[in-house]
Amino acid sequence: MFEQEEMLIQQLFDEEKLTEKQGKILLAAIESFSEKGYASTSTSEIAKKAGVAEGTIFRHYKTKKDLLMAIVTPIMAKVIGPYIVNDFDKVLNQQYDRIEDFLRAAIDNRRNVIKKLLPVVKIMLQEIPFQPELREQFIDLIAKNLFGRVSNIIEDYQKKGQIIDIPPASVARLMITSVMGYLFSRYILFPDALWDDELETERTIQFIMNGLGKRE
Template identity: 35%
Template sequence: MSKRQWDILDAATKIFAEKGYEGSRTSDIAKEANIAEGTIFRYFKTKKDLLIGLLMPLMIKFFKPLMFNSIEKIMNNEKNEPINVVLKNIMIDRMALVRKNKPLVKTIMIESIYHPELLEPLQKEIAPKLIPIIDKFFAENIELGNLRELDPRLITRSVMSLIAGFSVLNSLFPEVFTTEGDEKEMEKIVDILINGIGGGKK
């Protein structure tokens, strides 16, 4: 992909995130990219092609680091750390990645409701490779006695839901869900995950 195409996609990401897909015009995208509107159509025939084109930067900037880099690195480097420390560091790492790519993630998240084909690479390529890595991590910690004997996939789903929910709520309602910072907040979330919310009364 050429630099010009990347510039157009970066501009489209900003405009779609600000105005939504339906409310955006290619003239706005051209202005943001500092190019003539006709230049866009040399690379992307329609506005829909632009939206689908966002999948490439999403895969490269977001999900490849998510899959192959930091999660496995954290898991491998911190095998001797307590489970709560490892989980906290994974969650902090994920939140940093979401924030770094917030306009792109926001656009894909919202527009996938109306254009489900945007999720196909995630469903067909990413999830089948990522989820077993996380399952294995939890299975190993169950064997070590660090976690209860539960289905590792259930734990994976619960942790991913916590991260996704935290990200969405902080993006959509930042004035309501204020935090003390990622590290403090993730410590609390991991504590709830490991110890539950019960008061100990029977």
């Protein structure tokens, strides 16, 4: 197991005690699911890649879907969740005086995480439409949590006169999809292109600021 991969595993699953084999199974599953899709990956394939008997998979995860959930659920709970809570709380606590500083911090500090967790993110995005359980979790997280918090922040900045006066929900949508659009282009659509990350981050921020900022 490579060091980097070990870290991924630890980052996602650190709280639970994992057998060595369990870790190998998770890694193998993540790789296969993200390459070929959940439905097109067979458990025997995962077993082979993990160097484990097929039965071993089912000792730890009652069904194939359980295995999927074991991979995808923590990403929601541990990665997207903190993302919202920690960073946005800093904003709420006035740690960033200007929105652009917040945006820059958020994008920058998450790029590493996202890059490392890319396979899992891919799996998650693929399966959300088909797993009602995931879908609910996701909607909850995004719609209620992310949108909610962002909307609060936005109202704040609107009061300060830094953001134009359109409904916070619309502002949130435009902001979030711009950031996501950048990350999606960068890491999913064209991961192989040459990107000057600092520059593109700056451009994205400028774009958002111009699009939403209030000018006197």
